[in-house]
Amino acid sequence: MKHKKEIIVAILAILALFLLYFGFNYLKGINIFNKTTSYVVKYEKMNGLVEQCPVYIKGYKVGMVDRIQYDFTKAEPFTVWFSINDDIRLPKGTEVSLIPDGLISGEALELIVPTDSITAWYAQGDTLPSSITPGMLSAVAEAVLSQISPILSSIDSMVYVLQQSISEEQLQNIMNNVDGTMQNVNAITRKADRMMDKQLPQLIDTIQLAMNEIHNIADNLADADLKATIARVDGAVDEVKDLLAAANSTEGTLGKLLNDKSLYDDINHTVNSADSLLIDLKANPKRYVHFSLFGGDKDKEKQKKQ
Secondary structure, X not given: XXXXXXXXXXXXXXXXXXXXXXXXXXXXXXXXXXXEEEEEEEEOOOOOOOOOOEEEEOOEEEEEEEEEEEOOOOOOOEEEEEEEEOOOOOEOOXXXXXXXOOOOOOEEEEEEOOOOOOOOEOOOOOEEOEEEOOOHHHHHHHHHHHHHHHHHHHHHHHHHHHHHHOOHXXXXXXXXXXXXXXXXXXXXXXXXXXXXXXXXXXXXXHHHHHHHHHHHHHHHHHHOOHHHHHHHHHHHHHHHHHHHHHHHOOOOHHHXXXXXXXXXXXXXHHHHHHHHHHHHHHHOHXXXXXXXXXXXXXXHHHHHHO
């Protein structure tokens, strides 16, 4: 038991190294007690993919990226080794897509596993087909660029045509005209400001007086005895109704005059007789008027003798 302390120290050192190794791998997401299966995939670009990035199947983490090797002399310079849980088998046709892992958290690998017509399986170390799925920001940027590119081309063509059709002297004249126009606009604006400073208070006072007059008129209308006036108008209307009713009735004088046809005929006959009498009076006035200043009695005696 002479080396008991040395043995204990050695055991503690080995245990510390094991815990350090286990803790380091645990922090990296590696479970050293689970068996894994490794595969290979190649990409043209990484988009920020690094080692220890997760590997998903339908959004569920099943592994991680172990190692990345590059050779820029090849068309697909990046070779990626990744491992997944040993209980997961990948059928032929499985595709490894490089996808964005959130907006700012980096990249990840997504295993797109077919579910139909499975005839064979990949073995450890096989190279799987790859694809790249652009992120949301990249898709938006590409869509915006695709819309802006034709506009930029049109603007460039327009600028070129203007440069060809307008000389420097003409352009300078145009700029001078624009400068003169802006000076006139500034002068008009200053005049308008001065005019508003002088006339706006008077205009406000006039509007205020008009509003006061309208207010007084409204007060007078409110103070007027509208109910009494309306009552008097209603009474007058009732009297007119009574008058019309009396005119339509055959009992009153006015009603008889308007509705009795015999009275109308008698009046008409009397008017006609008076008219005939006036006509005869005009034609034979001596028949109705006997006037003599001298010898009136003689004429009467002659008429009697005759």
